[in-house]
Amino acid sequence: MRRTRFDDWPCPIARTTDLIGDWWTPLVMREAFLGRKRFDEFIDALGIPRAVLTDRLDRLVTEGLLRKVTYEERPPRFEYKLTEKGLAFYDVLAAMWRWGADWQWGDEAPPIKLVDRDTGKEVVPAVVDENTGQRIDVRRLRVRPR
Amino acid sequence: MRRTRFDDWPCPIARTTDLIGDWWTPLVMREAFLGRKRFDEFIDALGIPRAVLTDRLDRLVTEGLLRKVTYEERPPRFEYKLTEKGLAFYDVLAAMWRWGADWQWGDEAPPIKLVDRDTGKEVVPAVVDENTGQRIDVRRLRVRPR
């Protein structure tokens, strides 16, 4: 009995869930955004079992979020670099960041924040409707066939 | 050897991952947003194994995203309703929707879209910096202690 797959469901949430719906993949992506590139860098940063990391990196490469690049021929050594698709995934992590910061801490704020390297100002992710620039009112949302 | 937990890591992404980092929880939440409330409605909509649904609903209730409400005393019958925390979670699903729609379909668009019930116009989720209203430039982001 294999784990149920959602990668052919006709819903964008289902297909995204199929990819990141496990404990490690979002954190592997987080580390990639923090500049981690090599196998043992991910191991040291996350404490993820080696076999699981192998599996997740392979999946992210075949799905096109990471690219495996040889940076040394002999002995063979590799780096995992974010692709355009992988970079675009930051939006999902940012939304998770925002919700987690708002709701998964008690009264205090989390001990870390996001800042803009150039302006030094805090960056606070928010999800809006691209057409109006306003936050989305869930109660008014409907799903329709295209 | 229990599944590794992230619910006490000092990072909002890790804590959010601990909650939704499995293949069913985001879809259970999706169905809740589509108006599903009863146990067998979730079963019918998702095809999720009953024992797994029991586990996920319990988790979402203890985490405060759903509230279990008795709607009939005898025989005892229940509904699962979104709390404020659960409603706020829509942002994460919206970001997943956007990324999935942009990157997990080939050239076509997904067969469904989000619309505003009142205006009828399509709603296109986007993640921005709340302070600037602009999309976030990943390359300029840094993580800092608060």
Add this chain to the structure above:
DNA sequence: CTGAGTAAGTTCAACAAACGAACTCACTCG
């Protein structure tokens, strides 16, 4: 030329979680 070191994995045994079918429980309704 040997032995230590390193990056990037693979292998393995123990355990946990997911799967799907069948079963239970507390009722109501015809």
Add this chain to the structure above:
DNA sequence: CGAGTGAGTTCGTTTGTTGAACTTACTCAG
């Protein structure tokens, strides 16, 4: 009294996770 219903629980099987040990393909210091 028997069928039906909503909300689960139980169970045997299969799949996935964990962590430790091992492997491979080299380089470099002595």
